Amino acid sequence: MKAINLDNIFEISKRNTIEAQRLASDCANLVTLPESSSPIPLKGFLSRIVSKFRFKPSNNQSITSSEFFHLKNAARQYIQLLADNDILAMEAIISVKNQIEYRLNYLAEKQEKTVKQLHDIVLKINHKFEDMQHRIEKLEETTALHSWIITIEEYGYSILPEQIRMLRIIHDFRSLKQDELTNNDIRCFKNALRRVQINPDKKTTIKNFIENLTSSNYPNKYTEEISKYTLLEIIDPQKVVDNISQPITSAILLFAESYAKNAQAVKVISDSYHNIPEKEAIAKIILENISTNGIDVHAEIENAHLALEIFTGLKLSLYFGNKKGLKCTNKSCGSNTISHTPGYCSQCGQYLQPIL
Numbered sequence: 001m002k003a004i005n006l007d008n009i010f011e012i013s014k015r016n017t018i019e020a021q022r023l024a025s026d027c028a029n030l031v032t033l034p035e036s037s038s039p040i041p042l043k044g045f046l047s048r049i050v051s052k053f054r055f056k057p058s059n060n061q062s063i064t065s066s067e068f069f070h071l072k073n074a075a076r077q078y079i080q081l082l083a084d085n086d087i088l089a090m091e092a093i094i095s096v097k098n099q100i101e102y103r104l105n106y107l108a109e110k111q112e113k114t115v116k117q118l119h120d121i122v123l124k125i126n127h128k129f130e131d132m133q134h135r136i137e138k139l140e141e142t143t144a145l146h147s148w149i150i151t152i153e154e155y156g157y158s159i160l161p162e163q164i165r166m167l168r169i170i171h172d173f174r175s176l177k178q179d180e181l182t183n184n185d186i187r188c189f190k191n192a193l194r195r196v197q198i199n200p201d202k203k204t205t206i207k208n209f210i211e212n213l214t215s216s217n218y219p220n221k222y223t224e225e226i227s228k229y230t231l232l233e234i235i236d237p238q239k240v241v242d243n244i245s246q247p248i249t250s251a252i253l254l255f256a257e258s259y260a261k262n263a264q265a266v267k268v269i270s271d272s273y274h275n276i277p278e279k280e281a282i283a284k285i286i287l288e289n290i291s292t293n294g295i296d297v298h299a300e301i302e303n304a305h306l307a308l309e310i311f312t313g314l315k316l317s318l319y320f321g322n323k324k325g326l327k328c329t330n331k332s333c334g335s336n337t338i339s340h341t342p343g344y345c346s347q348c349g350q351y352l353q354p355i356l
């Protein structure tokens with residue numbers, strides 16, 4: 001089989017980093033899937049990858065195991081290409097790295113070569129991140145961000161339980177900083193976490209995070225806040241599940257939605273686990289949902305990396321899971337077209353923005 005030529009998609013990715021970010025997430029999903037000896041149905045993220053890579057499978061319902069292997073190699077190269085060329089912002093690359101890390105434990109030992117290759121990617125990204133954090137750069141105009149951090153004690157973060165505090169920090173940070181993060185922004189972000197008593201370097205697990213989130217929210221203490229911080233008014237969780245590969249973000253959104261919709265529904269699902277307390281049952285259901293996606297919920301990860309992943313996930317969700325869609329915001333353009341895929345305005349060429 002001829003190697004898949006990534007030149008074209010690489011050129012597109014440079015121009016459309018939101019698309020690139022989604023594709024990178026899909027690829028992270030693919031590279032960690034186990035080999036299969038039977039044909040794999042062509043749907044969801046796999047069909048997205050096939051179409052973006054302009055790959056022509058022998059059958060359009062499924063792909064053979066050798067085509068699968070072939071695609072996996074291309075997916076790995078694609079991630080490597082994005083990481084090496086600084087196409088994606090650091091927070092987006094961190095989120096791809098997390099995705100790979102969560103799944104490494106699931107890969108069978110006989111796939112030693114794959115595991116090694118993936119470990120190399122993870123290591124490289126980690127080094128890059130560390131290196132970046134130590135680089136001194138010219139101070140930019142980040143007045144709003146700085147004044148927020150300096151006065152952070154005044155915003156009432158301390159009364160919130162840690163996981164909800166983290167969601168709020170992500171939310172507030174996002175409202176101050178909508179474009180890609182610079183090194184300095186990431187330092188500010190870590191500093192903000194530290195100032196509200198969340199140690200950014202401390203390791204946590206998804207299991208821990210979800211369990212604590214559920215238990216702090218029980219029975220419905222912070223449902224409204226969680227909905228607000230996860231932008232539930234604008235984002236449709238089901239669209240996120242269908243359109244992007246971000247299990248943690250999807251899980252938090254689905255969690256927020258089911259709580260917000262109906263506290264009773266939560267009670268009903270928890271009834272299916274008779275012997276354990278309701279709040280534990282809720283956490284169990286969410287964690288099972290995440291595990292279904294092949295995520296190792298016990299994998300350890302720094303608080304800052306988890307927070308950055310949620311930050312990126314919500315940003316992607318605004319573009320791919322937006323209830324209202326995307327439009328041109330250029331006042332002198334006047335185009336009223338609403339799109340549901342990120343891209344450029346056909347009239348003036350401006351990048352389309354989520355409708356808030």
Ligand SMILES: [Zn+2]
Binds near residue numbers: 333347
């Ligand atoms: Zn326009």
